[in-house]
Amino acid sequence: MSAENEAQGERLQKVMAAAGVASRRVSEDMIAAGRVSVNGKVVTELGRRVDPTVDLVAVDGTAVQLDTSRRYVMLNKPVGVVSSMRDEQGRPDLSRFTADYPERLFNVGRLDAETSGLLILTNDGELAHVLAHPSFGVxxxxxxxxxxxxxxxxxxxxxxxxxxxxxxxxxxxxxxxxxxxxxxxxxxxxxxxxxxxxxxxxxxxxxxxxxxxxxxxGPLHLGTLKVGQLRDLTKAELGQLLTISRESR
CATH class of the missing domain: 3.30.70.1560 (Alpha-L RNA-binding motif)
Incomplete structure (x- = not known):
């Protein structure tokens, strides 16, 4: 961010705490220890200000999502459900799983109706593009x-x-x-x-x-998630996905 924007931004430790990385005090310790980077450069001064909508922050080399409006969900899609938010033919679609989320989620890639398993739902278009496009090799x-x-x-x-x-x-x-x-x-x-x-x-x-x-x-495993169930990605899982996305730029 520019010097003018930097003066107007939020303190890095405050933004990290708001994003759920750690408490403000622990975030300060991370910064002082040289574990935090902003836009690829290690930051050690506690007064550093950032813009959560623009700046890219990483801890120990793993990307952190500062934008708390972004949502990332893993679904174990059942057989018989089409990979669409609204099916014009009236078949069971993904809208039944996203109805309770305030965000407008969409699926990353597709699984055909007869295939079950891991499907990612998000409102992060940039991440979705990297994960779904075969040229990125996920x-x-x-x-x-x-x-x-x-x-x-x-x-x-x-x-x-x-x-x-x-x-x-x-x-x-x-x-x-x-x-x-x-x-x-x-x-x-x-x-x-x-x-x-x-x-x-x-x-x-x-x-x-x-x-x-x-x-x-990619780095995500279905694990013990039952068919038809969904859950938010963990901080660690999200960090791995965001790191893949940023490295592809």
């Missing part, structure tokens, strides 16, 4: 139950790449978790944003998907 991990017995050779095909109608695609990682007499459990990690890509890849190698769950999105 990976997603899926667990797929598929028909047939998957072999190590098939796993190798997924990571080497398969040819689909809209071009070649390779998984960043693939792992065989379980095989039974008539089905298998496969873990697939990739950063592509192409439509129904995991289902199409597995169908191409001869193992149509029976059930598909997204367990991980």
């Amino acid at each position: 990976t997603k991990t899926y667990i797929a139950r598929v028909r047939g017995v998957v072999t190590p050779q098939t796993i190798g095909r997924l990571t080497k790449g398969v040819e689909l109608e809209d071009g070649p695609i390779a998984a960043d990682k693939a792992k065989l978790l379980q095989t039974r007499s008539d089905d298998s459990l496969v873990e697939v990690t990739l950063h592509s944003g192409r439509n129904r890509i995991v289902r199409r890849m597995l169908a191409e190698v001869g193992h149509p998907v029976v059930e598909l769950v997204r367990r991980q999105f």
Whole structure:
């Protein structure tokens, strides 16, 4: 921020406390210890003033969200719900999960109706763009139950790449978790944003998907969040996402 704006801004420790980083006293200790940076530069003077809407603050290299109007929510999306805030065909959509939030939330990327799992809801458009756009390389991990017995050779095909109608695609990682007499459990990690890509890849190698769950999105893990439930991201999770977003600029 400019010198004029800096004189009019708020004290850094006050802004950090308002953002829930730590109490004002602990925030002062962090600043004095050289753990806090503003716009990429370490700040140690306690009188430093910042503009929460413009300046980028990090603690120990992890980004901090100073704008308390921003909301970040993790949803375990059920099967049968479309990834839209309003479905023109009248199908169950995401509005049922966001109705109680005062903010106008939207989904980051999509999961097809038959796929359950981790979906991020936010009102931060810049972060959403980075997380959803494949050029930024944010990976997603899926667990797929598929028909047939998957072999190590098939796993190798997924990571080497398969040819689909809209071009070649390779998984960043693939792992065989379980095989039974008539089905298998496969873990697939990739950063592509192409439509129904995991289902199409597995169908191409001869193992149509029976059930598909997204367990991980970048640094976020679904954990024990039950289907149909949502929760705000923790400070640590949000810091990881914001750090990815800022590093991509």
